[in-house]
Amino acid sequence: MTNTIDTLTGAGAQTVVRRMGEAAAAFLASLSIDQKHRAVVPFADKEERTNWHYTPILRKGLSLSEMAFPQRQKALQLVNAGLSRTGFVTASTVMGIESALDMLEDWERTHPGRDPQLYFLTVFGSPDEKGLWGWRFEGHHISLNFTIADGKIISPTPMFFGSNPADASLSPAAALRPLAGVEDLARELVRSFDEEALTTATISPAAPPDNVLYNLPEIVEGTFHVPANHPGLNVWKDAHGLDDEHVQALRYSETPRGICRSRMNGDQQELLLALIGEYIHRMPDELAEIEWHHLGESGLDGIHFAWAGGLEKRQGHYYRIQGSRFVCEYDNTQNDANHIHSVWRDPANDFGKDILAHHYAHHH
Numbered sequence: 489m490t491n492t493i494d495t496l497t498g499a500g501a502q503t504v505v506r507r508m509g510e511a512a513a514a515f516l517a518s519l520s521i522d523q524k525h526r527a528v529v530p531f532a533d534k535e536e537r538t539n540w541h542y543t544p545i546l547r548k549g550l551s552l553s554e555m556a557f558p559q560r561q562k563a564l565q566l567v568n569a570g571l572s573r574t575g576f577v578t579a580s581t582v583m584g585i586e587s588a589l590d591m592l593e594d595w596e597r598t599h600p601g602r603d604p605q606l607y608f609l610t611v612f613g614s615p616d617e618k619g620l621w622g623w624r625f626e627g628h629h630i631s632l633n634f635t636i637a638d639g640k641i642i643s644p645t646p647m648f649f650g651s652n653p654a655d656a657s658l659s660p661a662a663a664l665r666p667l668a669g670v671e672d673l674a675r676e677l678v679r680s681f682d683e684e685a686l687t688t689a690t691i692s693p694a695a696p697p698d699n700v701l702y703n704l705p706e707i708v709e710g711t712f713h714v715p716a717n718h719p720g721l722n723v724w725k726d727a728h729g730l731d732d733e734h735v736q737a738l739r740y741s742e743t744p745r746g747i748c749r750s751r752m753n754g755d756q757q758e759l760l761l762a763l764i765g766e767y768i769h770r771m772p773d774e775l776a777e778i779e780w781h782h783l784g785e786s787g788l789d790g791i792h793f794a795w796a797g798g799l800e801k802r803q804g805h806y807y808r809i810q811g812s813r814f815v816c817e818y819d820n821t822q823n824d825a826n827h828i829h830s831v832w833r834d835p836a837n838d839f840g841k842d843i844l845a846h847h848y849a850h851h852h
Contacts, residue, residue: 500774746794
C-alpha cells in the first residue's frame with residue numbers, strides 16, 4: 489500500500505490486524521496436528537511466502553476440501569477479516585463459479601480441477617501481536633496475501649481476483665458478472681475519450697496474452713512476462729502485427745504509460761477514481777480508507793491510465809492504472825474475452841518488502 493514505515497499503524501489498521509489475529513488463532517486451534525503441519529509455513533520461508541499464483545494448481549497450505557465444516561467456517565472467517573463485505577461476496581462468487589467452468593469445459597479437466605473447495609489457506613509464522621506473521625488464501629482466480637509486523641503493519645498485496653466465465657448467463661434477462669465493475673467502468677472511461685485522448689491512452693492495438701507482471705513475486709522494470717503455456721512473445725507479436733514499440737509500451741515501467749488523469753475532464757476523472765475504487769474497496773473498510781488517504785497524498789492528478797486492445801465487449805482488452813504507490817492490471821483476452829484477471833499491487837511493498845526492511849533495520 490505504501491513504502492513508508494509510519495502509515496499503517498493507525499487505529500483502523502490495528503483493528504484489522506486484531507481481527508485477523510483472532511481469526512487465525514481460532515482456525516489453527518481447530519486443526520489436528522497433521523492439518524496444522526500442512527497449514528503453517530515458517531515466516532522466514534520467503535520463497536514460499538512470495539510464491540503466489542492464480543492458476544488452478546496445488547499449493548502449500550491446507551485446502552478447504554481437507555477441512556471439516558466447522559474448520560472451513562473458521563478458515564473463511566479469516567478470509568472475511570481480510571476483505572470488505574463486497575470483497576468477500578465477490579470471492580465467494582469466484583469460487584462458486586468453478587463448477588460452472590467445469591461444465592463449460594465438458595468436465596474434461598483432471599485434478600487439480602474446477603473445484604470450489606480447492607482453495608488453500610496458509611499461515612506464515614504464528615499470529616502474534618509483537619511478531620512477524622502473515623497469511624495467504626489462494627486458488628484459481630483468487631490470491632490474497634497479508635503481511636503483519638508488530639501488530640501494526642499490514643501489506644495487503646498482491647490482491648488478485650479473476651473470473652472465468654466473466655459473464656455467465658442466468659436467464660435471457662440476467663447474467664452473473666462477479667467483476668463487472670472493473671470491466672464496465674474502464675470501457676466507459678476509454679469510450680469517453682476524444683480522438684486525441686484515446687490515442688494517448690492506447691499503448692497497443694492488441695492486448696497482451698495476460699497481465700504483463702503475471703505472478704512475479706517482485707515488480708521489475710521492463711517486465712513483460714508470458715505464461716509458460718503460451719507459444720511466446722514473438723509469436724504473439726507477429727500474430728497481431730505488432731512492432732517492438734508496442735511491446736516496449738506494454739512492458740511495465742516505473743514511468744507510467746498512457747494518459748494522465750490531469751489531462752482528463754471532470755467526468756473522466758471521476759470515472760477513473762470510481763474504477764480505482766473497485767479495487768480498493770475489496771479491502772476492509774479501514775484499509776480502504778487509509779489507501780484513499782495516501783492516494784490523495786501522493787497526488788491523484790499523476791495517476792495514469794493505459795489501454796490496449798479493442799473497445800467492444802467481446803474484443804480482447806487490457807488496461808493498467810498506475811500511481812506513485814500502486815499499480816493495478818486487468819486483462820480480458822482469453823475465452824473470447826470472457827475471462828478476467830485483475831490485480832492490485834504495490835511496487836515498493838508487495839509482501840511487506842519495504843516495510844519489513846525498515847522493521848529488520850530497527851530491530852537489528
